[in-house]
Amino acid sequence: MSDGTVTAEYLRTTTFEKPPWGKRGYNEKAVTDFLALCARRLEGRGHLSADDVRNVRFNKPPFGKRGFDASQVDALLDEIATAIAKLDA
Numbered sequence: 001m002s003d004g005t006v007t008a009e010y011l012r013t014t015t016f017e018k019p020p021w022g023k024r025g026y027n028e029k030a031v032t033d034f035l036a037l038c039a040r041r042l043e044g045r046g047h048l049s050a051d052d053v054r055n056v057r058f059n060k061p062p063f064g065k066r067g068f069d070a071s072q073v074d075a076l077l078d079e080i081a082t083a084i085a086k087l088d089a
Helices: 008-013 028-042 050-055 070-088
Strands: none
Touching (some): 050 070
C-alpha cells in the first residue's frame, strides 16, 4: 500500500491487533470473509460498491473472545471504500 491504494494482495495478508482489554471487537471470520470479497472486487470481480463497504456491520466474536480491533478494521474499510469508489468513477 505504498502509494496509499489498497490492493487485493494487501487485503489477503493484512492482520489486525486484538482490541483493548474490556472490548470484544469484531468477529474475526466475518471480517476475514468480507475482506476476501473486497479483494475480489479490487481485482475486477464481484459486485461490492463503496456504499456496501461503508455500510457493512460485523458481529461481535463469541463470548470470551476478543476478535479484531474495531478501529483498525474501520480505518481499513474507509480505505477500501475509497479505492472501490475510484474504480467505479
